Amino acid sequence: MSNHAFHLEEDDLIQYALGTLKDTQLTQFTAHISLCNVCRGRLAQYRTDLAVFGAVQPPSSLPDGARERFLARLNNPAPSPSALEKIRTRSRAYLFSKAFRHWMDTPAPLLILSGALAIALTFVGYDDLSHIHQLRQMQPEINRFERESSKFQELEDFLRGTNAQDATLRRGINTNKEPEGHVLYSAVNGRLVFTATNMPGPPPGKTYELWVLPANGGNPIPAGTFTPDLQGSAAIVFPEIPANVQASSFGVTVEDQGGSNTPTLPIYMSGQ
Amino acid sequence: MDDAELLEAVARKDESAMAALFDRYSGLVYSIALRVLREPELAEDVMQEVLLQVWRQPGGFLSQKGSLGSWLAVVSRNRAIDVIRRRARLTPLEEMVLPEPRNLQRTIEDSRMMDRVREAVETLPEEQQSSLHMAYFDGLTHIEISERTGAPLGTVKTRIRSALATVRKALQV
Ligand SMILES: [Zn+2]
Numbered sequence: 001m002s003n004h005a006f007h008l009e010e011d012d013l014i015q016y017a018l019g020t021l022k023d024t025q026l027t028q029f030t031a032h033i034s035l036c037n038v039c040r041g042r043l044a045q046y047r048t049d050l051a052v053f054g055a056v057q058p059p060s061s062l063p064d065g066a067r068e069r070f071l072a073r074l075n076n077p078a079p080s081p082s083a084l085e086k087i088r089t090r091s092r093a094y095l096f097s098k099a100f101r102h103w104m105d106t107p108a109p110l111l112i113l114s115g116a117l118a119i120a121l122t123f124v125g126y127d128d129l130s131h132i133h134q135l136r137q138m139q140p141e142i143n144r145f146e147r148e149s150s151k152f153q154e155l156e157d158f159l160r161g162t163n164a165q166d167a168t169l170r171r172g173i174n175t176n177k178e179p180e181g182h183v184l185y186s187a188v189n190g191r192l193v194f195t196a197t198n199m200p201g202p203p204p205g206k207t208y209e210l211w212v213l214p215a216n217g218g219n220p221i222p223a224g225t226f227t228p229d230l231q232g233s234a235a236i237v238f239p240e241i242p243a244n245v246q247a248s249s250f251g252v253t254v255e256d257q258g259g260s261n262t263p264t265l266p267i268y269m270s271g272q
Numbered sequence: 273m274d275d276a277e278l279l280e281a282v283a284r285k286d287e288s289a290m291a292a293l294f295d296r297y298s299g300l301v302y303s304i305a306l307r308v309l310r311e312p313e314l315a316e317d318v319m320q321e322v323l324l325q326v327w328r329q330p331g332g333f334l335s336q337k338g339s340l341g342s343w344l345a346v347v348s349r350n351r352a353i354d355v356i357r358r359r360a361r362l363t364p365l366e367e368m369v370l371p372e373p374r375n376l377q378r379t380i381e382d383s384r385m386m387d388r389v390r391e392a393v394e395t396l397p398e399e400q401q402s403s404l405h406m407a408y409f410d411g412l413t414h415i416e417i418s419e420r421t422g423a424p425l426g427t428v429k430t431r432i433r434s435a436l437a438t439v440r441k442a443l444q445v
Pocket residue numbers: 004006007008032036037038039040
C-alpha cells in the first residue's frame with residue numbers, strides 16, 4: 001500500500017538488505033516494512049541486487065581434499081565437530097540471554113509487530129529452508145490482509161494507539177523459553193491482535209484457540225485458532241469478534257482441528 | 273544437466289548429482305565465505321554446511337529454479353557473517369527476520385546476463401567497490417565504513433547506492 005506518510009530512505013533499505021542495521025532501527029524499520037508493500041518491493045529489489053553481486057564474485061580454489069571431505073559427509077549424519085561448531089557452542093548461552101533482553105526492552109506495540117512479522121513476511125532468513133513450507137501455509141491469511149489494504153491501515157493505527165487493552169498470557173514462571181502470548185484488544189470496536197512465542201506444536205489433529213472472557217461473566221468468545229510455526233511463533237490478527245465486549249481476561253486452549261465454540265479445559269495459558 | 277535437473281536428482285539422493293553441484297558451486301560458496309572469514313578452515317566449514325543443506329533439503333532450493341548461484345551466495349555470505357557476529361557477540365543474521373526473496377526467482381537464467389553483471393561489478397570505480405565490499409563481506413554499517421575510511425557518511429552512502437544501481441542496471445538491460 002502506498003498511503004504512508006513516509007517511506008524508508010534508500011540507504012536504510014540497503015542496510016536492511018545487508019543486515020547491518022542496529023537493533024533499534026531494525027525493529028522500527030521492520031514495523032514499517034511489514035505494513036508497506038512499496039518498501040517491501042524496494043527491499044526485495046535490493047536483496048536481488050546484492051544476491052547477484054555475491055553470485056558474480058570470482059570463485060576461489062578449494063583447499064586440498066575439500067571435495068573428498070565434503071563427499072564423505074553426504075552419508076554421515078553426525079558431522080565431526082568443526083571449528084564452526086565450537087564457536088556456536090561457545091556463544092549459545094549469550095545469544096539466549098540477548099534475545100531475552102531484547103524482548104524485555106522492546107515496547108509492546110513493536111513486540112506485536114515483530115511477532116506478526118514472522119507471518120507477514122513469510123520468510124525467516126534466506127537460508128532457513130526448513131521453515132519455508134510451514135510458513136507458506138500461513139500465506140493465505142496474509143494475502144487476505146494485503147488485498148484488504150484498508151485493514152492494513154487500520155492495523156497500523158491500532159498498533160500505534162494507546163487505548164487498547166494490553167494483556168500478556170503466560171504459562172507458569174516466565175523464562176524466555178516458556179510459551180508466552182500477547183494480546184492487544186480494543187473492546188469498542190472488537191479489534192484484537194494476538195502474538196505468541198515459544199509455543200510447542202499442538203498434538204496431532206489439534207489446534208490452539210484463543211478466547212476472550214467477557215467481564216460480564218458471559219460465555220467465552222472464540223477469537224481464532226492458530227498453529228505455531230517451527231520456531232514456535234504464531235499470530236492472530238483481527239479475528240471476528242463482536243464489538244463492545246469488555247474483557248476480564250484472555251485464554252488459550254487446545255481444541256480439535258477447526259476450533260470449537262466452547263473452550264475445552266484445561267486452559268493452556270491465560271492472562272488479563 | 274541444468275541446476276533444476278541436478279536438484280531433482282539430489283532429491284533422489286543421487287550422490288553423483290550432488291558431486292556435480294559441488295563442482296559447480298563450491299568455488300563460489302567457498303570464495304565468499306573466505307572473503308568474509310579470512311580463514312580457510314572456517315570458510316571450508318561454512319561451504320560444507322551450505323552445500324550439505326542442499327543435499328539434505330533440495331526441495332527448498334528447487335523452487336528457486338534458475339537462481340541457485342545467487343541463492344547460495346546469499347546463504348554463504350550470511351552464514352559466514354554470522355560466524356563473525358557470534359564471535360563478536362552481535363545479533364546474528366539468522367535471527368533477523370527477512371522477507372521472502374521472491375524476486376530472486378526472476379533473476380538470471382542465462383549466463384550472458386551474469387556476464388554483464390560481472391563486467392559491471394569489475395569495472396566499478398575503486399572507491400565504490402571497496403565501500404560495497406566492506407558492507408557485503410565485512411558486514412560493516414555505513415557509519416563504520418565512514419569511520420574506517422575517513423570518508424564522510426554521505427559519501428559512503430552515495431558510493432554504495434551507486435554501486436548497487438550499476439548492478440541493477442546491468443540486470444535490467
Ligand atoms: Zn514504505
